Amino acid sequence: xxxxxxxxxxxxxxxxxxxxxxxxxxxxxxxxxxxxxxxxxxxxxxxxxxxxxxxxxxxxxxxxxxxxxxxxxxxxxxxxxxxxxxxxxxxxxxxxxxxxxxxxxxxxxxx
Amino acid sequence: xxxxxxxxxxxxxxxxxxxxxxxxxxxxxxxxxxxxxxxxxxxxxxxxxxxxxxxxxxxxxxxxxxxxxxxxxxxxxxxxxxxxxxxxxxxxxxxxxxxxxxxxxxxxxxxxxxxxx
Numbered sequence: 001x002x003x004x005x006x007x008x009x010x011x012x013x014x015x016x017x018x019x020x021x022x023x024x025x026x027x028x029x030x031x032x033x034x035x036x037x038x039x040x041x042x043x044x045x046x047x048x049x050x051x052x053x054x055x056x057x058x059x060x061x062x063x064x065x066x067x068x069x070x071x072x073x074x075x076x077x078x079x080x081x082x083x084x085x086x087x088x089x090x091x092x093x094x095x096x097x098x099x100x101x102x103x104x105x106x107x108x109x110x111x
Numbered sequence: 112x113x114x115x116x117x118x119x120x121x122x123x124x125x126x127x128x129x130x131x132x133x134x135x136x137x138x139x140x141x142x143x144x145x146x147x148x149x150x151x152x153x154x155x156x157x158x159x160x161x162x163x164x165x166x167x168x169x170x171x172x173x174x175x176x177x178x179x180x181x182x183x184x185x186x187x188x189x190x191x192x193x194x195x196x197x198x199x200x201x202x203x204x205x206x207x208x209x210x211x212x213x214x215x216x217x218x219x220x221x222x223x224x225x226x227x228x
Contacts, residue, residue, distance in 0.1 A: 032215040043115075043201055043219035044154075051215075089154060093215060097142055097207060098167040101154040 002027040004092050006102025013080050014110050021105045023090035024072040030092040030100075033066060033073045038087045038104075047088075048075070080109045113138065115204050115220035123226045129190040132223045136183050136204030142166075143185040144217065145177060148199040160185050161207050189225075197227045 003026040013019050025033075031052035036044035050057045050064045050073065057064050061080075066073040077084055090102040116135045124130050136143050144167075145157040156169035160179035179185045183204075189196055205217040 034215075034217065036219070041221075043203075043221045046216060046218060049216065093217075096167065097144075097159060097161070097205065097215070099144065099156060099203075099217060101146075101156075103153040 002030055002092055002094075002098075002100040004090060004100045004102045006090050006105060008105060009103065010106045010108075012108045012110060015080060015082060017080055019077045019080055019084070019107055019109075021075045021088055021090070021107075022072060023074070023092075023102050024070075025092040025100075026071065027092070027094070028071070029094045031095065032093045033064070034091050034093070034099075035062075035064060035075050036089045036091065038089065040086075044089055077107075080107075082109050082111050085109045115202060115218055117200075117202055117220040117223050119223060120221065121224045121226075123228065124192050125228050126192055126194060128192050129188065130192060130225060132187045132189075132200055132202075132225075134185045134187070134202035134204075134220060136185070136202075137218060140204035140206055140218075141183055142205045142207040142217075143179055143183065144203045144205075145185070145187050146201045146203065147171075148201055148222070149197075154201070157187065192227045194227050197225060199224050 006023045034049035038044040063076045087104045091099045093099045118133045142161045144159040147155045159167040163179045174190045177187045199222045201222045203217045203219045
Protein backbone atom coordinates (compact mmCIF):
# COMPACT_ATOMS: atom_id res chain seq x y z
CA UNK A 1 0.00 0.00 0.00
CA UNK A 2 0.86 3.68 -0.08
CA UNK A 3 3.24 5.16 2.50
CA UNK A 4 3.36 8.92 3.03
CA UNK A 5 6.18 10.48 5.04
CA UNK A 6 6.08 14.09 6.21
CA UNK A 7 8.83 16.35 7.53
CA UNK A 8 9.45 18.19 9.74
CA UNK A 9 7.18 17.18 12.59
CA UNK A 10 7.49 20.62 14.17
CA UNK A 11 8.37 23.96 12.62
CA UNK A 12 8.74 27.40 14.17
CA UNK A 13 9.09 30.52 12.05
CA UNK A 14 9.07 34.24 12.65
CA UNK A 15 6.04 36.13 11.44
CA UNK A 16 6.61 37.20 7.85
CA UNK A 17 9.04 34.39 7.07
CA UNK A 18 8.28 31.45 4.79
CA UNK A 19 7.49 27.90 5.89
CA UNK A 20 8.06 24.75 3.87
CA UNK A 21 6.71 21.29 4.67
CA UNK A 22 7.75 18.27 2.62
CA UNK A 23 6.12 14.92 1.94
CA UNK A 24 7.15 11.82 0.04
CA UNK A 25 4.95 9.03 -1.22
CA UNK A 26 5.67 5.52 -2.44
CA UNK A 27 2.87 4.47 -4.78
CA UNK A 28 3.22 5.73 -8.34
CA UNK A 29 -0.54 5.20 -8.80
CA UNK A 30 -1.26 8.10 -6.42
CA UNK A 31 -2.48 11.04 -8.44
CA UNK A 32 -4.13 13.46 -6.03
CA UNK A 33 -2.28 15.29 -3.26
CA UNK A 34 -4.24 17.50 -0.85
CA UNK A 35 -3.00 19.51 2.11
CA UNK A 36 -5.04 20.03 5.24
CA UNK A 37 -4.81 22.49 8.10
CA UNK A 38 -6.11 21.41 11.49
CA UNK A 39 -6.67 23.89 14.27
CA UNK A 40 -7.18 22.86 17.86
CA UNK A 41 -10.54 21.24 18.44
CA UNK A 42 -11.49 21.22 14.77
CA UNK A 43 -11.46 18.78 11.90
CA UNK A 44 -8.86 19.10 9.13
CA UNK A 45 -9.63 21.79 6.57
CA UNK A 46 -8.63 21.40 2.92
CA UNK A 47 -6.38 24.34 2.01
CA UNK A 48 -4.89 23.40 -1.34
CA UNK A 49 -4.55 20.36 -3.57
CA UNK A 50 -2.79 19.26 -6.73
CA UNK A 51 -3.21 16.54 -9.32
CA UNK A 52 -0.33 14.54 -10.75
CA UNK A 53 -0.57 16.21 -14.16
CA UNK A 54 0.36 19.58 -12.63
CA UNK A 55 3.74 20.59 -11.22
CA UNK A 56 2.78 23.61 -9.16
CA UNK A 57 -0.32 25.35 -7.87
CA UNK A 58 -0.63 28.60 -5.99
CA UNK A 59 -3.41 30.24 -4.00
CA UNK A 60 -2.48 33.60 -2.52
CA UNK A 61 0.18 32.92 0.15
CA UNK A 62 0.18 29.15 -0.17
CA UNK A 63 1.60 27.00 -2.95
CA UNK A 64 2.15 23.32 -3.54
CA UNK A 65 4.80 21.77 -5.77
CA UNK A 66 4.87 18.19 -7.00
CA UNK A 67 7.76 16.17 -8.37
CA UNK A 68 6.28 12.97 -9.76
CA UNK A 69 9.63 11.47 -10.70
CA UNK A 70 11.01 11.83 -7.20
CA UNK A 71 7.61 11.15 -5.61
CA UNK A 72 7.62 14.16 -3.36
CA UNK A 73 5.48 17.21 -2.89
CA UNK A 74 5.79 20.30 -0.73
CA UNK A 75 3.67 23.00 0.84
CA UNK A 76 5.02 26.55 0.82
CA UNK A 77 3.52 29.29 2.95
CA UNK A 78 4.89 32.79 2.40
CA UNK A 79 4.55 35.86 4.60
CA UNK A 80 3.43 33.72 7.52
CA UNK A 81 0.99 35.13 10.04
CA UNK A 82 0.11 34.00 13.58
CA UNK A 83 -3.19 32.58 12.32
CA UNK A 84 -1.19 30.16 10.16
CA UNK A 85 -0.21 28.35 13.38
CA UNK A 86 -1.81 24.90 13.22
CA UNK A 87 -1.05 21.28 12.36
CA UNK A 88 -0.68 20.62 8.64
CA UNK A 89 -1.22 17.23 7.02
CA UNK A 90 -0.32 16.07 3.56
CA UNK A 91 -2.10 13.18 1.90
CA UNK A 92 -1.94 11.04 -1.22
CA UNK A 93 -4.83 9.39 -2.98
CA UNK A 94 -5.67 7.62 -6.19
CA UNK A 95 -8.80 7.35 -8.31
CA UNK A 96 -10.02 4.69 -5.87
CA UNK A 97 -10.58 7.50 -3.35
CA UNK A 98 -8.51 5.96 -0.56
CA UNK A 99 -6.43 8.57 1.23
CA UNK A 100 -3.12 8.07 3.02
CA UNK A 101 -1.98 10.82 5.39
CA UNK A 102 1.36 12.03 6.61
CA UNK A 103 1.95 12.27 10.34
CA UNK A 104 1.48 16.02 10.49
CA UNK A 105 3.61 19.14 11.01
CA UNK A 106 2.93 21.45 13.91
CA UNK A 107 3.63 24.96 12.65
CA UNK A 108 4.13 27.81 15.09
CA UNK A 109 4.39 31.37 13.80
CA UNK A 110 6.09 33.61 16.34
CA UNK A 111 4.80 37.20 16.33
CA UNK B 112 -24.07 24.76 1.73
CA UNK B 113 -23.84 23.04 5.11
CA UNK B 114 -20.63 21.22 5.94
CA UNK B 115 -20.08 17.73 7.26
CA UNK B 116 -21.76 17.20 10.62
CA UNK B 117 -20.95 14.57 13.21
CA UNK B 118 -22.87 13.55 16.30
CA UNK B 119 -22.28 13.33 19.12
CA UNK B 120 -19.27 15.63 19.52
CA UNK B 121 -18.14 14.02 22.77
CA UNK B 122 -18.71 10.58 24.20
CA UNK B 123 -17.51 8.77 27.30
CA UNK B 124 -17.86 5.00 27.48
CA UNK B 125 -16.42 2.19 29.56
CA UNK B 126 -14.46 -0.82 28.40
CA UNK B 127 -16.60 -3.55 26.88
CA UNK B 128 -19.41 -1.25 25.82
CA UNK B 129 -20.28 -0.46 22.23
CA UNK B 130 -20.74 2.89 20.56
CA UNK B 131 -22.34 4.28 17.41
CA UNK B 132 -21.17 7.50 15.78
CA UNK B 133 -23.07 9.35 13.09
CA UNK B 134 -21.96 11.42 10.12
CA UNK B 135 -24.02 13.52 7.72
CA UNK B 136 -22.09 14.40 4.56
CA UNK B 137 -22.28 17.54 2.47
CA UNK B 138 -25.40 17.54 0.35
CA UNK B 139 -24.76 15.72 -2.91
CA UNK B 140 -21.71 13.85 -1.65
CA UNK B 141 -21.97 10.09 -2.00
CA UNK B 142 -18.71 9.04 -0.40
CA UNK B 143 -18.10 9.00 3.33
CA UNK B 144 -14.78 7.98 4.85
CA UNK B 145 -13.99 7.41 8.49
CA UNK B 146 -10.67 8.05 10.22
CA UNK B 147 -9.28 7.54 13.68
CA UNK B 148 -6.96 10.27 14.91
CA UNK B 149 -4.66 9.76 17.88
CA UNK B 150 -1.58 11.70 18.96
CA UNK B 151 0.69 8.72 18.40
CA UNK B 152 -0.72 7.30 15.16
CA UNK B 153 -1.97 10.34 13.31
CA UNK B 154 -4.87 9.92 10.89
CA UNK B 155 -5.63 6.28 10.30
CA UNK B 156 -8.12 5.28 7.61
CA UNK B 157 -10.94 3.02 8.81
CA UNK B 158 -13.21 2.57 5.80
CA UNK B 159 -15.01 4.33 3.00
CA UNK B 160 -18.62 3.95 1.91
CA UNK B 161 -19.89 4.93 -1.50
CA UNK B 162 -23.52 4.54 -2.51
CA UNK B 163 -24.25 2.34 0.52
CA UNK B 164 -21.38 -0.06 -0.22
CA UNK B 165 -18.08 -0.35 1.57
CA UNK B 166 -15.55 0.43 -1.14
CA UNK B 167 -12.29 0.69 0.79
CA UNK B 168 -11.18 -0.69 4.13
CA UNK B 169 -8.21 0.04 6.36
CA UNK B 170 -6.40 -2.27 8.75
CA UNK B 171 -8.68 -2.21 11.75
CA UNK B 172 -10.17 -5.20 13.59
CA UNK B 173 -13.69 -6.38 12.92
CA UNK B 174 -14.90 -4.58 16.06
CA UNK B 175 -14.99 -1.50 13.86
CA UNK B 176 -17.85 -1.52 11.39
CA UNK B 177 -19.92 0.94 9.48
CA UNK B 178 -22.80 1.42 7.15
CA UNK B 179 -24.24 4.02 4.84
CA UNK B 180 -27.86 4.81 4.24
CA UNK B 181 -29.62 5.74 1.03
CA UNK B 182 -29.38 9.46 1.91
CA UNK B 183 -25.57 9.03 2.21
CA UNK B 184 -25.58 9.48 5.97
CA UNK B 185 -23.18 7.06 7.60
CA UNK B 186 -22.76 5.43 10.97
CA UNK B 187 -19.73 3.84 12.51
CA UNK B 188 -19.96 1.24 15.25
CA UNK B 189 -17.29 0.05 17.62
CA UNK B 190 -18.09 -2.99 19.72
CA UNK B 191 -16.36 -4.26 22.85
CA UNK B 192 -14.56 -1.00 23.44
CA UNK B 193 -10.93 -1.03 24.57
CA UNK B 194 -8.92 1.73 26.26
CA UNK B 195 -6.91 2.12 23.06
CA UNK B 196 -10.03 3.09 21.15
CA UNK B 197 -9.96 6.50 22.80
CA UNK B 198 -9.47 8.90 19.92
CA UNK B 199 -10.97 11.58 17.75
CA UNK B 200 -13.10 9.93 15.08
CA UNK B 201 -13.39 11.97 11.93
CA UNK B 202 -15.58 11.50 8.94
CA UNK B 203 -15.01 13.09 5.58
CA UNK B 204 -17.23 13.34 2.55
CA UNK B 205 -16.56 13.74 -1.14
CA UNK B 206 -18.28 13.34 -4.47
CA UNK B 207 -16.55 9.98 -4.74
CA UNK B 208 -13.16 10.29 -6.37
CA UNK B 209 -12.25 9.59 -9.97
CA UNK B 210 -10.47 11.62 -12.58
CA UNK B 211 -12.05 14.99 -11.93
CA UNK B 212 -10.23 17.12 -9.40
CA UNK B 213 -13.38 18.27 -7.64
CA UNK B 214 -14.55 14.67 -7.24
CA UNK B 215 -11.48 14.00 -5.12
CA UNK B 216 -11.90 16.90 -2.73
CA UNK B 217 -12.59 15.49 0.70
CA UNK B 218 -14.08 17.62 3.45
CA UNK B 219 -13.91 16.73 7.12
CA UNK B 220 -16.39 17.10 9.92
CA UNK B 221 -15.42 18.37 13.39
CA UNK B 222 -15.05 14.85 14.77
CA UNK B 223 -16.39 12.88 17.70
CA UNK B 224 -14.08 12.72 20.70
CA UNK B 225 -14.46 9.23 22.23
CA UNK B 226 -13.02 8.53 25.64
CA UNK B 227 -12.99 4.95 26.91
CA UNK B 228 -12.58 4.51 30.67
